[in-house]
Amino acid sequence: MTILLQTRDLTKVYGSGGNSLQVLKGVNLTVQAGEMIAIVGASGSGKTTLLQILGTLDTPSGGEIYYEGEKLLDKSANELARFRNSSIGFMFQFHHLLPDFTALENVMMPALIGGIRPKAIVASALDLLAQVELSHRANHKVGELSGGEQQRTALARALVMNPTLLLADEPTGNLDSRSGDIVFSLLHRLSRNRNLATVLVTHNTRLAEQMDFCRTLKDGLLNS
Numbered sequence: 001m002t003i004l005l006q007t008r009d010l011t012k013v014y015g016s017g018g019n020s021l022q023v024l025k026g027v028n029l030t031v032q033a034g035e036m037i038a039i040v041g042a043s044g045s046g047k048t049t050l051l052q053i054l055g056t057l058d059t060p061s062g063g064e065i066y067y068e069g070e071k072l073l074d075k076s077a078n079e080l081a082r083f084r085n086s087s088i089g090f091m092f093q094f095h096h097l098l099p100d101f102t103a104l105e106n107v108m109m110p111a112l113i114g115g116i117r118p119k120a121i122v123a124s125a126l127d128l129l130a131q132v133e134l135s136h137r138a139n140h141k142v143g144e145l146s147g148g149e150q151q152r153t154a155l156a157r158a159l160v161m162n163p164t165l166l167l168a169d170e171p172t173g174n175l176d177s178r179s180g181d182i183v184f185s186l187l188h189r190l191s192r193n194r195n196l197a198t199v200l201v202t203h204n205t206r207l208a209e210q211m212d213f214c215r216t217l218k219d220g221l222l223n224s
């Protein structure tokens with residue numbers, strides 16, 4: 001097995017002085033290539049904070065993050081932006097799609113931001129929309145799609161750059177259980193087929209149990 005992502009003693013403190021809140025107190029996590037990990041924990045335990053730090057969207061107060069053996073925290077903001085765009089796919093509870101653009105345009109967006117020409121990406125974006133069973137919605141504005149369809153679009157968008165790591169923060173949290181199950185099973189199937197390492201934050205223990213491992217964040221530490 002190859003280690004893809006590793007954290008060492010990650011800490012995170014919000015605020016300062018008497019108002020400070022230490023959310024992470026030394027989190028150690030190893031993600032092997034292709035491994036699918038669920039992170040569960042009580043509301044406010046720091047799951048989103050941890051995922052944002054893993055995705056370099058936020059910086060820790062202390063500790064280290066290694067990606068394929070390289071220290072991420074040594075990289076410049078520009079290098080990190082390029083790294084995120086090419087290596088990490090993100091899915092959020094509130095999908096962060098652009099509602100006035102079509103599903104296809106949304107899926108293509110990370111590639112366009114990465115400087116890839118539209119013609120070079122349209123076929124793979126359409127193929128991804130087919131894989132999330134949304135071919136018939138490709139040219140509809142995202143704002144007109146159902147919540148489940150929006151999350152399936154977000155899944156296709158997260159995969160368009162062929163990332164090595166998918167970070168998903170409550171991707172089914174805003175959906176009814178049937179739509180949530182469909183989104184989860186697509187996420188699970190596509191991650192597995194692509195040997196894509198996946199870290200999923202969820203409150204849903206039934207879904208968490210279907211991942212390879214489930215880790216619990218409690219009192220600032222990640223337990224097995």
Ligand SMILES: Nc1ncnc2c1ncn2[C@@H]1O[C@H](COP(=O)(O)OP(=O)(O)OP(=O)(O)O)[C@@H](O)[C@H]1O
Pocket residue numbers: 014015021023041042043044045046047048049050
């Ligand atoms: N930017 C911030 N500034 C100050 N405190 C913050 C900030 N972001 C989060 N927190 C606090 O840090 C703690 C952890 O928040 P976080 O969102 O990571 O928890 P969570 O486990 O994802 O919660 P939930 O399951 O409810 O989404 C909470 O007490 C929250 O209020």
